[in-house]
Amino acid sequence: MPSDGRADARETEREDWDALLDDDATASDAPAADRGDARTRSTGRLAGVRRRVGRLFSVRYFLLASVAALAGLLVGGLVPLVGGITRFVGLAAATFLLGAGFGRRAYLEVALASGLATVAALLVGVLSAGFFPLAADFLARHGVAFALGAGALGVAVGVLGYYFGRDLRAGFTRSL
Structure with missing residues (x-):
């Protein structure tokens, strides 16, 4: 053939x-x-x-996924008024592109990078969004729950985006 x-x-x-x-x-x-x-x-x-x-676990894939997740969160957060929602759209888009671009299965790296990047981005957003003593008080009272919830949401969105990207890649590269 x-x-x-x-x-x-x-x-x-x-x-x-x-x-x-x-x-x-x-x-x-x-x-x-x-x-x-x-x-x-x-x-x-x-x-x-x-x-x-x-x-x-591959450290290189983790670093690449971290950069992609942070870039997606940053670009998604640039949309005014609905920045909180579009951050996650940006994260999903970034991990989708990562999944569509690479052939290796790296769900663990993408999940960890997405969770950590989401927590970091949302903590920076909370601390820089208003009056610092109020933000510090909010984090002192609800910081652990906030970080766990944000991390879990970031992991879910990142892994879903990566999964759909890999699925698209598999559909394009499969022989008919």
Whole structure:
């Protein structure tokens, strides 16, 4: 079956992005002479945990997702009058683009980045929105509940946006 040049180019581009953002150091990445040494060196309990955590969580994807989430919250917050609602629309749009742009599943990174970015953006908004002593008093009384609620909402919106972006990507890249 002849291969489509455009499909090969898309696959190569996806592999390039995945290779750029992949920070999982595996033994197969090492030169042939070092593979045996890497396996014998990393036989302890912590090495096994590091390998499993490396597959579950990528710091590079987390940083990329954090930048995207903060940018989405910032751009969404620029809309006057309804900035609180449009912040979350911006977050969903940013994580949607992130999901549509990258082939690797990174729900954990996106969820953590979206939650932390939402809490940070809303705390800065509360502290800069009015009279500082009132904002500080509000945070002293309701800060933990406010942060948990904002973080949970940010996680939900970010993961939904990422999911729909990945779904769109899967629909475009699937063979008919």
